[in-house]
Amino acid sequence: MGLGLFVMLPAAGATDAVPRREPIVHTFSIVARDPATGQLGVAVQSHWFSVGPIVPWAEAGVGAVATQSMVKVSYGPLGLKRMRDGQAAPDALAALLAEDDGRDVRQVAMIDAQGRVNVHTGVKCIASAGHHVGDGYSVQANLMHNDRVVPAMRQAYETATGELADRMLAALEAAQAAGGDIRGQQSAAIVVVSGEKTDEPWQGRLMELRVEDHLRPVAELKRLVRLHRAYEHSNRGDELVEKKQFDDALQAYAKAAELAPEIVELKFWQAVTLFSAHREDEAAKLFREVFTKEPVWVEVVPRVVPLGLLPDDAAVLKRVTDLAPK
Numbered sequence: 001m002g003l004g005l006f007v008m009l010p011a012a013g014a015t016d017a018v019p020r021r022e023p024i025v026h027t028f029s030i031v032a033r034d035p036a037t038g039q040l041g042v043a044v045q046s047h048w049f050s051v052g053p054i055v056p057w058a059e060a061g062v063g064a065v066a067t068q069s070m071v072k073v074s075y076g077p078l079g080l081k082r083m084r085d086g087q088a089a090p091d092a093l094a095a096l097l098a099e100d101d102g103r104d105v106r107q108v109a110m111i112d113a114q115g116r117v118n119v120h121t122g123v124k125c126i127a128s129a130g131h132h133v134g135d136g137y138s139v140q141a142n143l144m145h146n147d148r149v150v151p152a153m154r155q156a157y158e159t160a161t162g163e164l165a166d167r168m169l170a171a172l173e174a175a176q177a178a179g180g181d182i183r184g185q186q187s188a189a190i191v192v193v194s195g196e197k198t199d200e201p202w203q204g205r206l207m208e209l210r211v212e213d214h215l216r217p218v219a220e221l222k223r224l225v226r227l228h229r230a231y232e233h234s235n236r237g238d239e240l241v242e243k244k245q246f247d248d249a250l251q252a253y254a255k256a257a258e259l260a261p262e263i264v265e266l267k268f269w270q271a272v273t274l275f276s277a278h279r280e281d282e283a284a285k286l287f288r289e290v291f292t293k294e295p296v297w298v299e300v301v302p303r304v305v306p307l308g309l310l311p312d313d314a315a316v317l318k319r320v321t322d323l324a325p326k
Helices: 075-084 089-098 149-159 164-177 217-242 246-259 264-276 280-293 297-307 314-321
Strands: 006-010 017-021 027-033 040-046 056-059 063-070 106-112 117-121 130-134 137-141 187-193 205-211
Touching: 027 063, 027 106, 027 117, 027 149, 027 164, 040 056, 040 063, 040 164, 040 217, 056 075, 056 187, 063 075, 075 089, 075 106, 089 106, 089 117, 106 137, 117 130, 117 137, 130 149, 137 149, 137 164, 149 164, 164 187, 164 217, 187 217, 205 217, 217 246, 217 264, 246 264, 264 280, 264 297, 280 297, 280 314, 297 314
Parallel strands: none
Antiparallel strands: 006 017, 027 040, 027 137, 040 187, 056 063, 063 106, 106 117, 130 137, 187 205
16 A cells, blocks of 8 residues: 555546556455355455555445455445445446446455455456455455465365354465465454444444554464454453353353463453352462462452452452462
8 A cells, every 4th residue: 555656547538647646555355244144354464554444344234345456445435335225246346347447457346245246356457466256255366476366265265164254364364375465464454244234333343453564464463353352252251240140251251361361351350250259269369370470450459349349348358469479
């Protein structure tokens, strides 16, 4: 993506080329719909800083778009609007391409909530460039190291298991393993939305993660997906604690800690919940581990008392804080 680069494109109704500012995002990406859940998603990697704000677009219950190469960003919001208004993804893409004098340098993929999908790779996209449309997904790439990238993405997505995010990440990993962007690696992003429309769009946005600048952005994105799921379980645990459903909360906290054992805070809240559930011996083991790794949590103990998470009892609190190493 080079926001400062001028690309020579013909102006509407003119025969001469005129300078026009176009973001450049040579990249590989996938748009997909999970037939089991209806979830829609986009995942992308590029050798350019901060690919996330430009290429991936998605709206719950509507569709997903990847706009790349010599990017016309408006394909994202305008494509979603057309699909929101009831137009099938292939028709929405065709209509926008018909209005675009620069279609030959675009690469755009769209999928709608019914799984209808299509992709356009302009004849002037930089080689190696290509795409593949499959059942409920498409993979597309330009300025790749070789022509094995797109087939590798197709095979990886079709054979991968797990949630939609996992399968899209598998496609990105396969693209990189096959050669990837000829320039190397730098940024990546993933967006997953619900298959159901909602009046509050943020509720349908299930995952939105970005790696702005990294030596191995896809690997870092995969790590962030793992952390995202851990914190989802932790948040669920918090909700269950509010309802005094301690056993279910503990299961959620335990899953969070299992997914992200390096995040000490997750174990702290698990320990607090164990203590509230009158399982003090189990709580003590975790408190001791937390206080050893990050002593600052000793200071947090009295601060959760007003929330009712620990008893307002000096002797009890001392038993907890005394678990810190001397």
